[in-house]
Amino acid sequence: MEIPPRKETTRGPAETFTGEVWLDTIYHPEPPRRGRINAVRFTPGARSAWHRHALGQTLYVTEGVGIVQPRGEEAVEIRAGDIVEIPAGEVHWHGAAARHYMCHLSITELPEDGRPEIDWQDQVTDEEYREAAG
Numbered sequence: 317m318e319i320p321p322r323k324e325t326t327r328g329p330a331e332t333f334t335g336e337v338w339l340d341t342i343y344h345p346e347p348p349r350r351g352r353i354n355a356v357r358f359t360p361g362a363r364s365a366w367h368r369h370a371l372g373q374t375l376y377v378t379e380g381v382g383i384v385q386p387r388g389e390e391a392v393e394i395r396a397g398d399i400v401e402i403p404a405g406e407v408h409w410h411g412a413a414a415r416h417y418m419c420h421l422s423i424t425e426l427p428e429d430g431r432p433e434i435d436w437q438d439q440v441t442d443e444e445y446r447e448a449a450g
C-alpha cells in the first residue's frame with residue numbers, strides 16, 4: 317500500500333466556473349485504470365458552466381445544499397447524501413445553492429478511444445442561475 321503525497325487544492329478556472337470553486341484530486345490513476353474522482357467545493361452561488369461528459373458522471377453530495385440542472389429541464393435541489401446519475405452526453409450544470417455551501421464527489425471515466433472526458437460549453441448566466449435557484 318501507499319499513502320501518496322498530498323496534491324494541492326486548486327481553484328476551478330474562471331473559464332469553466334462562476335464564483336469560487338475548489339477542487340481536490342482524490343483518484344487519478346495511471347492507465348489502464350480510467351476512473352477519475354474529485355472532491356469539488358462550491359461557495360454559495362458558485363457553479364460549473366454548462367457541459368457534458370463523454371461517458372456520463374456520478375455525483376455524490378457530501379455536504380450542504382446544491383443544484384443540478386439538465387439543459388431544457390427543471391433544476392433539482394440536491395443535499396448531502398444524494399447521488400446524481402448524469403447520462404453520457406447530457407448537457408447540464410451543477411453548483412451550490414444561493415445561500416449554502418455544497419461539496420460533491422465527482423466520479424467520471426476517461427473514454428478508451430482518447431476522446432476528451434468533458435466538453436465545456438457556455439457559462440450559466442446569472443439569470444439562468446436565479447431561475448434555477450428559485
Ligand code: MN
Pocket residue numbers: 367369373402408409410
Ligand atoms: Mn458534470
